[in-house]
Amino acid sequence: MRITNTFFVLGAAYVLGQQQEDSSSIIYQLSSDPEFAFLLEEYMSLSNGGGANTGEVLRLASQITAGDFESWYSEFKYMADSLHKKADAIDKKRFPVSARDAYFRSASYYRGADFFLHSNQSDPRIFSLWDSALADFDTATSLLPSPPFRKNLTGDGFDIPIMFFPAATVGHGNHNASRPQERIPTVIVGSGYDGSQEALYHSIGRAITERGWNYVSYEGPGQPTVRRQQKIGFIPNWWDVVTPIVDYLESRPDVDAQKIALIGESFGGTLAPMAASREHRISAVLAIDGLMSLFKALTSQLPDALNNLFASGNSEVFDETMLGIMNNATVPTQFRWVIAQGLWSFNTTSPFEWFTRLSKIALDEEIVANITCPTFVGDGEHDTLAGSGQPQELAAALGSLATYNQFKQDLGAGEHCQIGTEAQLAQVSLDWLGDVWDGMKLPNNITGGAY
Ligand SMILES: *[C@@H]1O[C@H](CO)[C@@H](O)[C@H](O)[C@H]1NC(C)=O
Ligand SMILES: *[C@@H]1O[C@H](CO)[C@@H](O)[C@H](O)[C@H]1NC(C)=O
Ligand SMILES: *[C@@H]1O[C@H](CO)[C@@H](O)[C@H](O)[C@H]1NC(C)=O
Ligand SMILES: *[C@@H]1O[C@H](CO)[C@@H](O)[C@H](O)[C@H]1NC(C)=O
Numbered sequence: 001m002r003i004t005n006t007f008f009v010l011g012a013a014y015v016l017g018q019q020q021e022d023s024s025s026i027i028y029q030l031s032s033d034p035e036f037a038f039l040l041e042e043y044m045s046l047s048n049g050g051g052a053n054t055g056e057v058l059r060l061a062s063q064i065t066a067g068d069f070e071s072w073y074s075e076f077k078y079m080a081d082s083l084h085k086k087a088d089a090i091d092k093k094r095f096p097v098s099a100r101d102a103y104f105r106s107a108s109y110y111r112g113a114d115f116f117l118h119s120n121q122s123d124p125r126i127f128s129l130w131d132s133a134l135a136d137f138d139t140a141t142s143l144l145p146s147p148p149f150r151k152n153l154t155g156d157g158f159d160i161p162i163m164f165f166p167a168a169t170v171g172h173g174n175h176n177a178s179r180p181q182e183r184i185p186t187v188i189v190g191s192g193y194d195g196s197q198e199a200l201y202h203s204i205g206r207a208i209t210e211r212g213w214n215y216v217s218y219e220g221p222g223q224p225t226v227r228r229q230q231k232i233g234f235i236p237n238w239w240d241v242v243t244p245i246v247d248y249l250e251s252r253p254d255v256d257a258q259k260i261a262l263i264g265e266s267f268g269g270t271l272a273p274m275a276a277s278r279e280h281r282i283s284a285v286l287a288i289d290g291l292m293s294l295f296k297a298l299t300s301q302l303p304d305a306l307n308n309l310f311a312s313g314n315s316e317v318f319d320e321t322m323l324g325i326m327n328n329a330t331v332p333t334q335f336r337w338v339i340a341q342g343l344w345s346f347n348t349t350s351p352f353e354w355f356t357r358l359s360k361i362a363l364d365e366e367i368v369a370n371i372t373c374p375t376f377v378g379d380g381e382h383d384t385l386a387g388s389g390q391p392q393e394l395a396a397a398l399g400s401l402a403t404y405n406q407f408k409q410d411l412g413a414g415e416h417c418q419i420g421t422e423a424q425l426a427q428v429s430l431d432w433l434g435d436v437w438d439g440m441k442l443p444n445n446i447t448g449g450a451y
């Protein structure tokens with residue numbers, strides 16, 4: 001057994017190592033560990049929406065030991081605690097903007113500290129860091145000119161936490177606290193395999209409210225808060241998560257029920273179209289980026305031996321092999337993390353069960369044929385995971401309902417979910433959405449076009 005395991009591990013590590021060398025950050029390599037570099041880029045990109053500061057993340061990058069999960073944790077925790085302490089000392093009545101901005105950043109760094117801890121699901125820090133992150137985020141949002149509110153909606157066997165941000169929460173637009181209530185367009189946004197509602201606020205939520213639209217974020221089973229508070233992993237029937245949100249929005253006097261859109265980021269590029277295949281009150285879907293099957297994207301990067309082992313149905317050996325990889329410090333971080341996060345987010349300790357359930361959360365031509373609204377299909381030119389032809393496949397399955405756009409590497413926008421170029425993402429995708437709602441003719445492919 002040991003020999004076979006080692007063979008698998010070596011093969012997998014080799015394949016992923018090769019893949020990672022090609023996938024180093026397109027902006028600047030912030031760690032010699034490619035997965036750390038990518039995540040540091042992701043945390044630095046929160047600066048574009050007030051969720052981090054570039055110098056703080058560059059400082060973290062200079063202190064973190066590549067590939068060392070405890071070093072990652074303690075540097076992020078140090079930054080989070082330090083900013084939290086500074087924020088606590090601010091007189092919130094006199095200096096609300098200073099306090100708000102500090103709490104937003106400490107919240108992000110608490111979330112960052114948690115990122116590589118999931119291989120041990122009983123690690124109490126997974127919960128305590130999240131509590132700190134939520135508390136600081138909520139203090140920050142309470143200091144916005146028009147604060148959002150949180151609410152739990154009742155789903156079929158689970159609760160769906162949402163945050164509702166009224167349009168123009170941020171002071172740039174036509175913010176006017178005494179503005180009379182009117183029905184306005186509303187964008188629902190959900191994340192993917194690991195992202196949180198709180199990060200979405202910085203990456204796209206503020207951009208939505210600044211455009212004069214309501215912004216609603218949510219988390220479903222498998223996603224950070226639901227997984228922690230309700231111990232439920234991902235489910236395939238994602239429309240059961242989105243339908244209660246649409247029901248709720250329809251009941252609100254400040255929502256234009258004809259203009260509700262749904263955005264899914266990362267694994268959300270599968271989940272959002274999946275929901276729209278049964279929830280037809282959505283007027284537009286945006287897959288950032290288009291993803292037919294995370295399972296396929298993942299297994300296409302594994303050695304045949306490992307895929308064959310899964311296909312053989314020998315769950316015991318498969319579990320032992322995958323857990324061996326997850327706990328082997330010499331295996332590339334990306335591979336170790338993707339297993340740990342998979343087990344955590346599917347609420348299981350069996351890799352075989354994770355793989356089996358993940359394989360069932362996938363789009364196919366029949367499911368896509370049930371989608372009836374215009375759909376934006378994003379693609380990152382440099383996205384080595386979700387890229388690899390899947391966005392084009394989704395666009396082709398949608399036919400005339402699709403508008404495909406490839407975000408370009410030469411403008412820094414080629415990364416998974418356009419990390420680091422949030423303004424380009426918002427400009428292209430939300431201008432397209434404005435065109436949908438204004439009844440404009442929608443092109444099928446806007447790559448390099450007017451948007
Ligand atoms: C997981 O974390 C718990 C709680 O800190 C600890 O008791 C346990 O030893 C850890 N397990 C492993 C395998 O490290
Ligand atoms: C939502 O439910 C969770 C428990 O699952 C609870 O901790 C939280 O306070 C609730 N949020 C609201 C806004 O009621
Ligand atoms: C805010 O809206 C109210 C009600 O429409 C209006 O009377 C007031 O002039 C507006 N204030 C600003 C600063 O636009
Ligand atoms: C999640 O896992 C825990 C621990 O194994 C278990 O008690 C709980 O029932 C699981 N949740 C679901 C929805 O299966």
Ligand SMILES: *[C@@H]1O[C@H](CO)[C@@H](O)[C@H](O)[C@H]1NC(C)=O
Nearest residue numbers: 006009010013324328330331
């Ligand atoms: C860990 O993986 C390396 C290859 O990356 C392999 O040589 C080693 O035998 C593995 N260790 C264990 C305990 O499986």
Ligand SMILES: *[C@@H]1O[C@H](CO)[C@@H](O)[C@H](O)[C@H]1NC(C)=O
Nearest residue numbers: 277278365366367368369370
């Ligand atoms: C398409 O939608 C119908 C109606 O909701 C449903 O019965 C059918 O199973 C869906 N097809 C697929 C492949 O999901």
Ligand SMILES: *[C@@H]1O[C@H](CO)[C@@H](O)[C@H](O)[C@H]1NC(C)=O
Nearest residue numbers: 392395404444445446447448
């Ligand atoms: C979209 O247009 C670009 C630029 O013209 C072209 O290179 C690409 O193949 C097209 N992609 C799809 C999916 O139509």
